[in-house]
Structure formats: structure tokens, C-alpha cells
Amino acid sequence: MRLSAVDLACHRGGRDVFAGLSFAVAAGEALAVTGRNGAGKSSLLRTIVGLVRLAQGKLSLEGGDPELTIAEQAHYLGHQDALKPSLTVGENLRFWAGFLGARAVDIHPALTAVGLDELADLPAAYLSAGQRRRLSIARLLTVKRPIWLLDEPTSTLDASAQERLAGLMQAHLAGGGLILAATHGAIGLDTARELRLGEVDS
Amino acid sequence: MTPLAAILVRDMRIAVRVGGGALIGVLFFLVVVTLIPFAVGPNLPLLKQIGPAILWLAALLASLLALDRLFAADHEDGSLDLILMSRAPLELVVATKGLAHWLTTGLPLVIAAPLIGLLLNLDAPAEITLVLTLLVGTPALTFIGLIGAAIAVTLRRGGLLLAVIVLPLTVPVLIFGVAAANTVGPLPFGTPFTILCALTLASLVIGPFAAAAALRQEME
Numbered sequence: 525m526r527l528s529a530v531d532l533a534c535h536r537g538g539r540d541v542f543a544g545l546s547f548a549v550a551a552g553e554a555l556a557v558t559g560r561n562g563a564g565k566s567s568l569l570r571t572i573v574g575l576v577r578l579a580q581g582k583l584s585l586e587g588g589d590p591e592l593t594i595a596e597q598a599h600y601l602g603h604q605d606a607l608k609p610s611l612t613v614g615e616n617l618r619f620w621a622g623f624l625g626a627r628a629v630d631i632h633p634a635l636t637a638v639g640l641d642e643l644a645d646l647p648a649a650y651l652s653a654g655q656r657r658r659l660s661i662a663r664l665l666t667v668k669r670p671i672w673l674l675d676e677p678t679s680t681l682d683a684s685a686q687e688r689l690a691g692l693m694q695a696h697l698a699g700g701g702l703i704l705a706a707t708h709g710a711i712g713l714d715t716a717r718e719l720r721l722g723e724v725d726s
Numbered sequence: 727m728t729p730l731a732a733i734l735v736r737d738m739r740i741a742v743r744v745g746g747g748a749l750i751g752v753l754f755f756l757v758v759v760t761l762i763p764f765a766v767g768p769n770l771p772l773l774k775q776i777g778p779a780i781l782w783l784a785a786l787l788a789s790l791l792a793l794d795r796l797f798a799a800d801h802e803d804g805s806l807d808l809i810l811m812s813r814a815p816l817e818l819v820v821a822t823k824g825l826a827h828w829l830t831t832g833l834p835l836v837i838a839a840p841l842i843g844l845l846l847n848l849d850a851p852a853e854i855t856l857v858l859t860l861l862v863g864t865p866a867l868t869f870i871g872l873i874g875a876a877i878a879v880t881l882r883r884g885g886l887l888l889a890v891i892v893l894p895l896t897v898p899v900l901i902f903g904v905a906a907a908n909t910v911g912p913l914p915f916g917t918p919f920t921i922l923c924a925l926t927l928a929s930l931v932i933g934p935f936a937a938a939a940a941l942r943q944e945m946e
Contacts, residue, residue, distance in 0.1 A: 575810060577946055596813045602804045608805075610740055611740065622731070623814075
């Protein structure tokens with residue numbers, strides 16, 4: 525499996541966010557997207573899943589399911605955690621598992637993997653920012669999808685949770701997945717290549 | 727669980743939890759209708775005459791009450807991004823959210839209407855026609871409201887805009903709903919009721935498509 529982008533450009537609000545961007549990520553590889561604030565890291569991830577319109581260029585996925593779009597084979601972890609405060613931790617996760625297409629799912633392995641298993645019956649309103657982040661990371665584990673697009677996944681996570689996330693990402697890569705992570709700091713993957721945005725000045 | 731069933735279950739759960747819109751809609755409906763006899767005074771023939779219109783107006787306002795959060799909440803917490811990415815057609819997701827909203831807001835109004843109708847001196851035949859027209863007409867109010875909810879999704883004070891956009895669109899439903907519910911008026915029941923059914927069927931189709939188009943446009 526190989527996700528490749530050729531000559532991507534993105535315009536938002538009458539401004540060129542980035543242009544002439546090309547890269548490729550193969551199965552088992554991670555790409556750390558770096559750059560100053562406003563360089564278009566989030567816009568790039570949102571462009572890949574179709575939430576921002578592609579102004580120019582071509583995105584293609586070789587070796588994926590030809591019936592599905594890239595967005596349907598990708599997990600997107602955005603800035604917001606997509607959680608409902610009035611639902612419990614378990615209900616939130618079960619909803620996303622069901623919505624993303626899991627038939628019958630046991631959410632406990634995913635909750636254990638992010639260290640939230642004891643809180644399954646707690647309303648999500650009572651979670652801290654880091655716990656909310658971990659719960660939305662658990663979403664990626666309930667339904668298996670090859671592409672992970674992570675927008676600053678380590679923000680709000682403490683040191684041990686960052687380590688845990690690095691472990692989950694390594695397991696995903698070892699299982700033939702690929703990762704694009706927008707980040708400022710280290711994401712804890714030694715093998716990650718870097719894609720630096722912001723060289724193109726608008 | 728299929729994606730649409732998951733949405734239906736989640737939205738209904740949220741609506742009945744603390745802070746959800748389900749109970750508030752019914753309470754608002756009851757309060758508004760209860761105020762009318764105090765304002766109009768104990769004039770029983772007059773109450774009987776304006777009763778169906780009052781109940782319909784109150785139902786209209788109550789169905790709009792929680793509607794502005796329908797997509798705005800999903801937009802603010804990022805759920806809408808994942809919904810837009812999903813394989814489930816957006817039109818069907820929107821229609822499912824509309825169904826969940828009607829089941830938790832519209833249906834309780836239909837059930838509460840005969841009780842509160844007693845306050846407005848409605849007799850048994852008037853109660854039955856009222857419940858029938860509300861049962862058929864409230865889905866139209868919700869599904870027309872979906873359009874406004876989708877247009878107002880990115881706005882902070884979307885509720886006001888929602889009312890301004892949606893209320894004019896609901897005029898035909900209101901006219902034929904009240905005409906069918908009015909047993910003392912000159913019109914027979916069948917004609918306006920049939921048109922009300924047609925309006926509901928049309929809004930069930932147009933509402934989700936228009937709302938989905940608005941959401942796609944705004945997410946750009």
C-alpha cells in the first residue's frame with residue numbers, strides 16, 4: 525500500500541496555504557509533517573481526507589480497496605475529540621465503532637490500550653483533556669483502517685501516554701499501516717521521515 | 727450496528743440525557759399553551775375556536791427549539807468531520823438525525839397534545855383530528871427545520887437565524903395543518919389533510935437533500 529501525492533496545492537480564504545507539495549508514504553512508514561504555525565499541516569491532513577477541497581494536484585492510494593475512497597480507509601484524529609459529554613466513555617467509543625463500520629465490537633481491548641478501561645461508565649464530561657484525547661485515540665483501535673492521519677496527536681498527553689501512543693503507532697506500522705502525523709515536537713517514532721511545510725511563501 | 731442505526735441510537739440517547747432537547751421541547755409546548763387561557767380569559771367558545779391554531783403554533787415553536795444544536799454540536803466537537811468522511815451517504819445521515827429529533831421532540835408533542843387540548847376546551851372529535859394532523863405535520867416541521875439547522879451550523883447564534891429561515895418555509899404546513907385540525911371551520915377535513923400529507927412527504931425528501939448540500943458547502 526502506498527499513498528502518494530503529486531503537486532498538491534491548497535487555497536483557503538483566498539490565500540495559498542501550500543503549493544507544489546509532493547510526497548509518498550508506503551505501508552509501514554510514518555511521515556511527520558512539520559512546519560511553523562499556519563504552514564498548512566492541518567490543511568494537508570484535511571485535504572487528504574477530502575474535508576478541504578484539493579485546489580490542484582493528485583492524491584492516489586495504490587494497493588488499497590478500490591471500492592473505497594481514501595477517506596473511507598483512513599482514521600482522522602483532528603484537533604477536536606468528537607466526543608459527546610453527556611454520553612459515557614463506553615457509549616462514545618461504541619458509537620464511533622458502530623458508525624465507522626464495526627459489526628459487533630468489544631471496546632474493552634481498545635480502552636485498555638489507552639488506559640481508560642476503569643472509566644468506561646463515566647460520562648465523558650468528567651474526563652480531562654488528556655483523557656479525552658486518549659479516548660479518541662481508542663477510536664482508531666476499534667476499527668482497523670490502514671491509514672492514520674493524526675493532527676498533533678501528542679498535544680495534551682502526558683509523558684506516559686505519549687509513550688503508550690508511540691507503542692500503538694509502532695504496532696500499527698508493524699501491521700502494515702501508514703501514518704501521517706502533523707506535529708511540532710517528537711512523536712516518538714525513530715523511523716519517521718519528516719515532511720517540512722512552509723518553504724513555499726505565499 | 728450499521729452507521730445509521732448508530733447515529734439514531736446516539737442522538738436519541740443524547741436527547742433524553744440531562745441537557746438534551748427532548749424534555750425541554752415538551753415543557754415549552756405545555757407552558758406556551760397553558761399561558762393562552764390566562765391571556766384570552768375564560769371565554770370557552772373562543773378558546774375552542776382558536777385552540778387548534780394555538781396548539782399548532784406552539785408545536786411549531788417547540789420543534790424549532792432544540793433544532794439549532796442538531797448539526798452545530800456535531801460541528802463544534804469535530805464529529806461532523808468524521809461523518810462527512812464516512813461511507814454512509816450524508817443525505818441519509820441527515821435524515822436519520824431528523825428522525826431521531828422527531829422521535830424525541832415531535833412525537834412527545836403529539837402525545838402531550840390531547841392532554842393540553844383539554845385546557846382549550848377541545849371536545850373528543852377535535853382532539854382526534856388535532857392529534858392526527860400533528861402526527862402527520864410535525865415530521866414536516868422537523869425536516870424543513872433541518873435545512874435551517876444545516877445553514878446555521880457554523881454560526882455562534884444560529885438559533886435566531888434558524889427561526890428566521892425556517893418559519894416562513896413552514897407557512898404552508900401551518901395553513902393546512904390548522905385547516906385540517908379546525909373542526910368548526912367551513913372546510914372539510916379530507917382536503918387540507920391530504921395536502922398536509924403531501925407537504926410532509928415532499929419535505930421528507932427535500933429536507934435531507936437541501937440540508938446535506940448546505941453542510942457540504944459550509945465545510946469547504
